[in-house]
Structure formats: structure tokens, C-alpha cells
Amino acid sequence: MTNFVLVAGAWLGSWAWSDVLPGLRAAGHTAHPLTLSGLADRQGVRAGQQTHVDDIVGHVERLDLRDVVLVGHSYAGIPVGQAAERIGDRLARAVFVDSSVPADGESFVSGWPEGRAQVEAAIAANDGFWPALTAADYAGQELGDEETARIVAGATPHPGATLTEPAVLRGSLGELSATYVKCLLDGPEPGPDVAALLKGERWDLVTMETGHWPMFSRPDELARVLLDAAGAGR
Template identity: 30%
Template structure:
């Protein structure tokens, strides 16, 4: 029997740790250890949202979790914006991470911010600038089918997701990622792309053919919308297990 794996699943912008509610039990049922923290400004930390909350804050959240629980050999998974977070965490504690998995996620290089990786993000920042609280970016609105809310179209799932969403601080999208530690480049990476319908204006940056460690990139595809952890939890869980 293989030894248990420790998974740390990091949610994307506007979401919280509950977004993994359908995935975590499938991993724990296989004997693995799973952590699904809510980043500052979200979930049980929603009351802490402020203009000072940014990528550095969210990196600290995950690093603190890892150190507080003395976690090692981690499969660190990031969805969407959390691709920025896990890249930054890997720079801080590379010796504790066995693999990075980017789930329909931003994949930065050193010094980039979320706007660099996905320029459409600047549109959200510009819209917020005209509001009463220009540092807050509200969740994306529900769109007509087949796009739905973050790729979710089931009415019950949409209603549930709306109860979990919260505003994001502009600084999260403006702070650059630090990937200057050479040790982070050696960590194997895998990518899971959601290939369902995408709204116009959303341009996906191609995954590089080679990982930073020089080996061919591992890219998997799911035929579903952006929030695969809600729409295709079994398939996503199987891919997470496959990457270990």
C-alpha cells in the first residue's frame, strides 16, 4: 500500500475553502490528508478583508498553515488566481513541496502579477476604481448559459456558490510574484485545464512545453467549466491522484 499524500488545496479569487467540499472527501476516502484553507478575506476570514490584503498575505496564509502543521511532501494545488499563490509559496518553502498542480490556474513567471498573466483582470480593477470602494472587486456576475457562474450552470450549485463568494482586494491582482529562489524551479508541476465554454475576452496563456526543471510539461484536460471542483469533482480528484 502506498503511503498517504498530503494535499493542500488553495481556492481561487472570490471563493473560499468550501469550494473544495466535493473533492476533499474523495481524496480522504483514499487515505490521504487534505487541507482546504480559506485565504484572508474569505470564508471564516472574510471580516479581515481590507485594502492591505494582497498576494503576500495569501502566501503567508498558506506558508503559515504548512509550518504550523509541519507539513512535508505536499501536493500543493491552486485553482485560478491561486496559481499565483502556490507559485509564491513554492518560492518560500520549496523543500516541503513535492509537486505543484495548477487547476485552470494562472501560471506566472518571476516578477509578474495577475494582470500580466491575464490582462482581462485590469478591466475589473478599472471598474472598481469608479466605485465607492475602489480597492474592492466584487465577484464576477452570473452569465447566460452556457457560461453560468464561473462555469457552473446547475441552478442549485449556483445558489450555493453565491453564498460562499466574497469581494477580492485589488492588491491581490497587483502584487508581483516572487519566484527568485532557484529551488522552486526544481519542483515538478502538472496542469489541469478546464476546456468548457469560456466567455469572450478570456485568453488562456499557453502552458510552456517544458517545466522550469527542464522536463516536459504534464497537461491534463477536463471538459467542464472553470470551477471543476464543483462540476466535475470525481474526475478532478482522479487527476489529482494521478499527478502524485
């Protein structure tokens, strides 16, 4: 039995995985959607990037989970990549869903050379939080009106320090057994950092013909992708 630990990206909480969970559980596995500090039902909790890493590691260790598939979507790839390194032999595989990946000493906004100033200005203007997106920002991502309304209603401002603080890695991400899921409506190719990792023997690439939020646009297909990735880790 695989233990899936699912972490959604910026502005989202555990609720974002609700349509993916049935597919994982019907296959006989355990799924643990996780809300990071400062978001959704955990609003008001102060958080930096290492807080989010600790959230994930602490959840795995507190429940004594083994055969863990850590899943990080979008921003969450950064704390998931660091947590995957820290949980050691508890990890079966890491899955990065259209996500950023951590680089030692670099932050989430480090990878945004054109948008970094904009993100930092938005955080400064909103009491240290990155404001959630509006409905118009989800256009072109294969989301219907109902799905878009769910995301907008559930999204909460994202703690800014988690985006600007640097990642801490002890080794190379290329040493992880990992799957990268590229959502093609959000861009046809992974970024250069991910492309370099995919050249190694331990990383696999899977593509989905959907937008950046596949847990809403194609939850059943995403569940199948995650199950396949878990099988690759055995």
C-alpha cells in the same frame, strides 16, 4: 500519505472544496482546504498578494506538513506557485487547476492585457475589492442551477491588492514538479506562459472536459486527477 493543501481562486474560500475532499480522504490521504486572508470566513483581514503566499506557507509550516501537494485553482495559482518554491523539500508536487501562474515582477492583471483596465476600475469603484461574479457569468461552464447558486451565495469580494501586486520568485517555475489541469470549456489550450513550462521535463498536462470550476462541476473526477498527480510526484 499525501497532504493535499487546496486553495481556491478569486472570491472563494475553503468551502469550495467540500465535494472534492471525500475522494481524497477515502484514498487515505489528508486534505487541507485553505481560506486566504480577506475572503469567505476570513473577511475583514487586510491582504496583498504576499499575504496570500504567507497564508499558504504558514499553514504548511505550522502543521509541519510533509509530502505536500499544493493545489491552486484560477487566481490561486499565483500565490501557490510562489509558496511551492518557498516550502522547499516539503513539496511533493504542485497542481495548477485552470490557473494563472506567477511570473517574477508581474501581477495577476499583468496577464490580462485586454481586461486589466476593467479589473482595476472595478477594484477602484468597490473600496479596493474585486466584486464577485453574478449567476450569468457562470453560463457555459457545465454548472447546473444548484451549483451556480452555491457559488454565488458563497462568493465574497476579492481583495484587490492581491491582484495588482507583483509576484516574487527566486528561481524558475520550470524547476517545480507540477501538473497543469486545463478545463477545456474555458478554452482549448493553456496560455503561452504555461505552454512554455509544459515543454520542460517536470511539468505534465491533464485535460478535463468541463468548465473553469471543476470542484463544483466534476468534483469526483477532479479528486481522481489530484490523486493521479500525487502519484506522479513519487
